[in-house]
Amino acid sequence: MRIPANSVLLKQILFLLLIWLPMDSLFAQGIIIGSGENIRTKFRDSTDTQITDFALDLAKSYNKVILHLGQAHSFERGGLFFYKTSKRNLVTFSKVLKERQVNLELWMMDSFGAAAFEKIHTLHQTIILGNLEFLNNLGVDYESIIVDLEWINLPKGDNGVKFQNILMLLKEKTVNKTIKAFVPLVDDEAENRARGYDQDALQNMGIELIPMLYIIDGGFYEKNNTLLPYLDDKRVRQLKRYYSQKGYVAAISLESGFIIKKEGKHFFVKTVQHDKHSVFENLEVTNNIDSQYFQMIGLKANRPFQLEKNDLTPEQIRKNQEIFWIKIKPTIIDEDSYVWRYYLLN
Secondary structure, eight states, X not given: OBOOTTOHHHHHHHHHHHHHSOOOOOOOSEEEEOOHHHHHHHHHHOOHHHHHHHHHHHHTTOSEEEEEEESSOXXXXXXXXXXXXXXXXXXHHHHHHHHTTOEEXXXXXXXXXXXXXXXXXXXXXXXXXHHHHHHHHHTOOOSEEEEEEEOTTSSSOOOHHHHHHHHHHXXXXXXXXXXXXXXXXXXXXXHHHHTTOOHHHHXXXXXXXXXXXXXXXXXXXEETTEEEESSOHHHHHHHHHHHHHHTOOOEXXXXXXXXXXXXXXXXXXXXXXXXXXXXXXXEEEEEEEEOSSEEEEEEEESSOEEEEOTTSOEEEEOTTOEEEEEEEOGGGOOTTOEEEOHHHHO
């Protein structure tokens, strides 16, 4: 759809209509609760009643909950669950979910890239043994352990066997627990092996893989004066079909936000899920691409302003500068998928 450039008022009205369209209800198997500081605050500061209500609310919509325990030592000083109240609330949270027949899956360890993975690998034995000891002593009810060790060979490395060793230790040190891993998989097993994820070997180990389908992480390109994601509708359908054939349950992100162009490249710089953000007062619509899984809205700054990026650094936006807002639609969510992530939606 092209919007006439000669009507600012019309563009503003259409923009409001576009961003106020109601979201479809989400139907998904699981929800992922990430965002460390939000988790720290929730479990440290909540009363027993508040944490119970939190678990009951989740149980209304999901039958699996993935909870991030933190990057490394979850229960030591600096960890997300260091405080006595955090530990007590974690136990309560797990028991309420179990009573509602909702599986709690605990996510421990995360890294991005080969260098960060090597740091985790160096410490993985103490992390795993320490976290499991605390979980057992506390009596936390959970079904699975999940690791998030992404792009372990990036930019260059050969860490596939080390990755498998971490997962094998988890299997050896747990009883009647499923071991899973978030992994950046495509529909090319040779490429996945090059990334460090040997699907056949991991399957033989009994590891369940959770591929990550995050449109904004796939990057963007320009075509006919329009910005599009590489993970467009066609590509998303291809990946979904492949994951289904392999029996994988994917983690799918609804993260939406702003994209800017710098030095000839487009960068996702600011997560914004809804239109209530004050930055929209500085923008007017130039065009809109509406597809099955996303909406790409072209915008132009009607005045200079400063945009605080996700890394909390400022970005100066010039008057008439082009900026894009990509809105990921709930239609991308399958009934058997995990939704990334709770604090984006609430």
